Amino acid sequence: MENFITVTDVENLEFLLEEAKRTKENPLKDNGIGKNKTLGLLFFNPSLRTRLSTQKAGQNLGMNVMVMNINEDGWKIETRFGVVMDEDKTEHIKEAAGVIGQYCDIIGIRAFPKLIDREEDYSEPVLMQFMQYSGVPVVSLEGATGHPLQAFADIITIEEFKTKKTPKVVLTWAPHVKALPQSVPNSFAEWCQSAGYELVITHPEGYELNPEYTKNAIIEYNQEKAFKNADFIYAKNWSSYKRYGQILCTDKKWTVDAKKMSLTNNAKFMHCLPVRRNLIVTDEVIDSSNSIVIKQAANRVVSAQVVLKEILKNI
Amino acid sequence: MENFITVTDVENLEFLLEEAKRTKENPLKDNGIGKNKTLGLLFFNPSLRTRLSTQKAGQNLGMNVMVMNINEDGWKIETRFGVVMDEDKTEHIKEAAGVIGQYCDIIGIRAFPKLIDREEDYSEPVLMQFMQYSGVPVVSLEGATGHPLQAFADIITIEEFKTKKTPKVVLTWAPHVKALPQSVPNSFAEWCQSAGYELVITHPEGYELNPEYTKNAIIEYNQEKAFKNADFIYAKNWSSYKRYGQILCTDKKWTVDAKKMSLTNNAKFMHCLPVRRNLIVTDEVIDSSNSIVIKQAANRVVSAQVVLKEILKNI
Amino acid sequence: MENFITVTDVENLEFLLEEAKRTKENPLKDNGIGKNKTLGLLFFNPSLRTRLSTQKAGQNLGMNVMVMNINEDGWKIETRFGVVMDEDKTEHIKEAAGVIGQYCDIIGIRAFPKLIDREEDYSEPVLMQFMQYSGVPVVSLEGATGHPLQAFADIITIEEFKTKKTPKVVLTWAPHVKALPQSVPNSFAEWCQSAGYELVITHPEGYELNPEYTKNAIIEYNQEKAFKNADFIYAKNWSSYKRYGQILCTDKKWTVDAKKMSLTNNAKFMHCLPVRRNLIVTDEVIDSSNSIVIKQAANRVVSAQVVLKEILKNI
Numbered sequence: 001m002e003n004f005i006t007v008t009d010v011e012n013l014e015f016l017l018e019e020a021k022r023t024k025e026n027p028l029k030d031n032g033i034g035k036n037k038t039l040g041l042l043f044f045n046p047s048l049r050t051r052l053s054t055q056k057a058g059q060n061l062g063m064n065v066m067v068m069n070i071n072e073d074g075w076k077i078e079t080r081f082g083v084v085m086d087e088d089k090t091e092h093i094k095e096a097a098g099v100i101g102q103y104c105d106i107i108g109i110r111a112f113p114k115l116i117d118r119e120e121d122y123s124e125p126v127l128m129q130f131m132q133y134s135g136v137p138v139v140s141l142e143g144a145t146g147h148p149l150q151a152f153a154d155i156i157t158i159e160e161f162k163t164k165k166t167p168k169v170v171l172t173w174a175p176h177v178k179a180l181p182q183s184v185p186n187s188f189a190e191w192c193q194s195a196g197y198e199l200v201i202t203h204p205e206g207y208e209l210n211p212e213y214t215k216n217a218i219i220e221y222n223q224e225k226a227f228k229n230a231d232f233i234y235a236k237n238w239s240s241y242k243r244y245g246q247i248l249c250t251d252k253k254w255t256v257d258a259k260k261m262s263l264t265n266n267a268k269f270m271h272c273l274p275v276r277r278n279l280i281v282t283d284e285v286i287d288s289s290n291s292i293v294i295k296q297a298a299n300r301v302v303s304a305q306v307v308l309k310e311i312l313k314n315i
Numbered sequence: 316m317e318n319f320i321t322v323t324d325v326e327n328l329e330f331l332l333e334e335a336k337r338t339k340e341n342p343l344k345d346n347g348i349g350k351n352k353t354l355g356l357l358f359f360n361p362s363l364r365t366r367l368s369t370q371k372a373g374q375n376l377g378m379n380v381m382v383m384n385i386n387e388d389g390w391k392i393e394t395r396f397g398v399v400m401d402e403d404k405t406e407h408i409k410e411a412a413g414v415i416g417q418y419c420d421i422i423g424i425r426a427f428p429k430l431i432d433r434e435e436d437y438s439e440p441v442l443m444q445f446m447q448y449s450g451v452p453v454v455s456l457e458g459a460t461g462h463p464l465q466a467f468a469d470i471i472t473i474e475e476f477k478t479k480k481t482p483k484v485v486l487t488w489a490p491h492v493k494a495l496p497q498s499v500p501n502s503f504a505e506w507c508q509s510a511g512y513e514l515v516i517t518h519p520e521g522y523e524l525n526p527e528y529t530k531n532a533i534i535e536y537n538q539e540k541a542f543k544n545a546d547f548i549y550a551k552n553w554s555s556y557k558r559y560g561q562i563l564c565t566d567k568k569w570t571v572d573a574k575k576m577s578l579t580n581n582a583k584f585m586h587c588l589p590v591r592r593n594l595i596v597t598d599e600v601i602d603s604s605n606s607i608v609i610k611q612a613a614n615r616v617v618s619a620q621v622v623l624k625e626i627l628k629n630i
Numbered sequence: 631m632e633n634f635i636t637v638t639d640v641e642n643l644e645f646l647l648e649e650a651k652r653t654k655e656n657p658l659k660d661n662g663i664g665k666n667k668t669l670g671l672l673f674f675n676p677s678l679r680t681r682l683s684t685q686k687a688g689q690n691l692g693m694n695v696m697v698m699n700i701n702e703d704g705w706k707i708e709t710r711f712g713v714v715m716d717e718d719k720t721e722h723i724k725e726a727a728g729v730i731g732q733y734c735d736i737i738g739i740r741a742f743p744k745l746i747d748r749e750e751d752y753s754e755p756v757l758m759q760f761m762q763y764s765g766v767p768v769v770s771l772e773g774a775t776g777h778p779l780q781a782f783a784d785i786i787t788i789e790e791f792k793t794k795k796t797p798k799v800v801l802t803w804a805p806h807v808k809a810l811p812q813s814v815p816n817s818f819a820e821w822c823q824s825a826g827y828e829l830v831i832t833h834p835e836g837y838e839l840n841p842e843y844t845k846n847a848i849i850e851y852n853q854e855k856a857f858k859n860a861d862f863i864y865a866k867n868w869s870s871y872k873r874y875g876q877i878l879c880t881d882k883k884w885t886v887d888a889k890k891m892s893l894t895n896n897a898k899f900m901h902c903l904p905v906r907r908n909l910i911v912t913d914e915v916i917d918s919s920n921s922i923v924i925k926q927a928a929n930r931v932v933s934a935q936v937v938l939k940e941i942l943k944n945i
Binding site: 028031043046047048049051052053055056059060069177273274275276277278279283293294297298301 | 351353355379381383385387388389390393396397398399400401402405406407410411413414415417418419
């Protein structure tokens, strides 16, 4: 593996899933592979799970890890080309990437979209420029279009809990007070289909995701209908892709509650976290024994470790 | 030791003090004990000594250490239960604790009180919820009710400098411009009594601490009388416990100065730091040869290392 | 080496340059020398290169590294003496230095000047007080008067790229929107002369640096004349030393562009970064094959590693 930005960077998902299993059984089995290698984790945005789990994954492989809130610890970064830099941005991403690539063997980057200009966001300027100018492998820690370390952890989790070869997985939109990226649902849709699951996506009209990511998933506007016979319910809010970055609906009828869960095939409840309780999901559901959100988060170490190992193999 | 939140988590203080001595003589003697174990240090508030000394203690034991300013690096944490999370808090402490417990073998947390609602503060919501939901041992890096790593370091320091079996130790309130927690004096009062010292606490009326912590300590409202024959003067400001969180006095007559120190039995001067010079204590006193504040701070590595080692033994 | 604050801390530059060469050839050759030693990196100001490269240098030597944004992670620091600390500063530098010296074997500090009071800035209060009160070696990560780790890296870079024994090196002022310290040009001027280069400094009138640093360098107010036959162009903005901290000129005629570079002897282009593109230097020049800014930044690891090793030898 050279970079880890989209599902297309995965050559063989089955192998990665087997590797995930082996990693989970013995997290320290590859402790020497990262010795004297440096992992740089750069955050343009807040992070709890990604920050800690990727750091831990690197340490499990024996890597040195350097973590940086790039805009606060360092200098504000300009991502546009050709501009006269006489405003508030002090450093151009071209230099930042080039320099950090001299200090790190692998760079992980989180760069959320601004949710204003769809075309700009979906070109993933920060990730792409780091790929182009750093000269070292780049791992997405969530961009505008995807959150592949999360999606890989999600699939690892579903594999652990599924009771049939092809489970019915339902990705449901849920209400939120802020406009959120489409990154998590995009990646989840891609990876579920790579894994061969039956994927149904349910959301209010206007919340259709980019079809390049949802591909053959069934779109069902009736949430209750979608939940029927589901084996996994994956809740997540996102802002509109069509009317880009807008909040079109705040209807709490979409909140996942026990009544809706009762329509399912005793489905497991999943969310990438952080989750706003009683808005996305009721306390009752997330605190129930069918909620596997903590185990899902635990698998973030596993997915990061497998990805870093695959990249380290090629360095 | 399972957790380290209050003095009651200590089974055998004498043993811990012997262990502290051994640790100080050879800080790297237990360097293997923490290998491949992860210490997470979470700060809801600023920290210099605790941040660096606990990190160093973990490294001396061979641990991997991950440090996080949780509200800034991650997401703002909701600690109330049952609320609809539609305001500024993005993540519930129940998930934060559950998730971080998946990534860390021991979690240290600093969570200062808000000094508004005494009952809420003294229930130590953050520490208690991390203990309940993380599934791993929790170490207080200072809460509302105590700062036990500081108190343990204080006792280590007094043991090093005392010239009689039962020294007279005086904890004196001193003026300050901001309302501060009662955590340090609470813990100091508890630990001094566990160590068998003669403890006198002196402060203006209205600054009585919670008697559950001061127990049998003598309360003396006359500072000069209290200082007589003292072997150790421990200065500290705190806000009122009775009129909770309020500043009742700013009288600089309470500042520790050379004249007052001359009333003592050539007492050593102590403070947990940071200290506001010429408000809590005059330059003359803190810069005198009787001031042991830096040696006291050095013992923060020792106390943290002993505590982490005791916890690691049980993992 | 005991400390690393100014060029005078260097006893033998030739030896350091040879050591730099050996370090670059095999960065891990001294991996044991820093084992169980702790490097504390304290930042009063933003940093990208210095933060990451010095961290990496410490790790290459096997050190434990603790990084801290001191005013944000810890307490606001008072640097004045004798004051009643009843304002916003919580901790005095005397205690901060004394305490951190207990936890670290070497302390690196970045403390930019305020650019208001020249005498105060040029007394380097933070660096000097850490040297005096920490009790351990101190490394400047850039102060008011110098940035020696940068200058050492610059000389390493020039040595790699020079094609004659005594290259002509031109330090050129360039316009900027904010008032910047004189630290980088001061150190560059000192180190270039220690290395025996022909140094020409060009800037608008009023931007003369402190002659204690520029010594025998030729000052040439005509930028084009200065560029003639140059082997290296080092661009940098600084605020006025004479009319201290002021911006006297914002004339983009001073921006380094291709036309000016064509006057040189096919000179390499250098800058310490971060650089404001199309203000300090045009895209065309910094993106040209003669630009060595990234290689220069890569040498920051080398200079830091050599310095840390020299200091570790004496501990």
